[in-house]
Amino acid sequence: MTCRTFPFLLVGAILYVVILLSVDFLRPHPAPFRLRREALLLPPVFSMLAFIRLGLLAAVSAFSLTSCQKESEPTPSRQEQLVAYHWQTTNYYVKNAGQSSNVELFASWKECQKDDAQKFAVEGTYVHKTGPTTCDTEQDVTGTWHLSEQDTKLTLQEAGWKDNQVWTIVSMSDREINLERPTVIEGGFYVLQLRAI
Known part of the structure; x- marks a missing residue:
C-alpha cells in the first residue's frame, strides 16, 4: 500500500465500521427506553467486537501513516x-x-x-x-x-x-x-x- 492509496482505504474502513455500528443501533429492541439505554451503553458482545474493529483500524492507520512519513525519493546515481x-x-x-x-x-x-x-x-x-x-x-x-x-x-x-x-x-x-x-x-x-x- 502506498501513500496515494491509503486515504481511499482509510475512508472505506471508516465507512465499514460506521455501517456496522448503524446496523446494531437500528436493530429492533423491546422498548424505546431500552433502545436509548443500549445506544449509550453497548451490550458486552457488541462493545468487544466494536472495540476490536476500531483497535485494528487504528493500528492499520498508524502503521500506514508511519510508512508514508518514511517514504522518500530514491537517491540519484x-x-x-x-x-x-x-x-x-x-x-x-x-x-x-x-x-x-x-x-x-x-x-x-x-x-x-x-x-x-x-x-x-x-x-x-x-x-x-x-x-x-x-x-x-x-x-x-x-x-x-x-x-x-x-x-x-x-x-x-x-x-x-x-x-x-x-x-x-x-x-x-x-x-x-x-x-x-x-x-x-x-x-x-x-x-x-x-x-x-
Whole structure:
C-alpha cells in the first residue's frame, strides 16, 4: 500500500465500521427506553467486537501513516547528479607535493576563468563552457567522460588531446563534488572542488 492509496482505504474502513455500528443501533429492541439505554451503553458482545474493529483500524492507520512519513525519493546515481547541473570550480590546489602547505592554483586563475563551468551530457560528452566574463583567447572546450570502478572514478578525455585525466571522486552530493588525482610527485594530489550552479 502506498501513500496515494491509503486515504481511499482509510475512508472505506471508516465507512465499514460506521455501517456496522448503524446496523446494531437500528436493530429492533423491546422498548424505546431500552433502545436509548443500549445506544449509550453497548451490550458486552457488541462493545468487544466494536472495540476490536476500531483497535485494528487504528493500528492499520498508524502503521500506514508511519510508512508514508518514511517514504522518500530514491537517491540519484552519480551519473544522474553529474548531468543534472552545470558544475563550476570553487577551489583547485595541490597537496602533499613536497611542500609544507598546499599549493593554491585556483587563486592564480584570472577572473574570466573562474566563472567557467562544465556541463556533462547523458551520452558521455561534456562541454567546458566559458562564463559571462570571457578571456581574449578563451573558447568552449569539448570532450568525453565516463564513470568507472563503481562510480568512484571520473575519466575526462579532452578532444584533440592524447592523454586523459582520471579523477577519484572523494565525495559527492547533489550540489558539490570533491575530486583528486595524483601529481607527478609521489604522494602529491591535485584537488578539484566543484559546485552545482
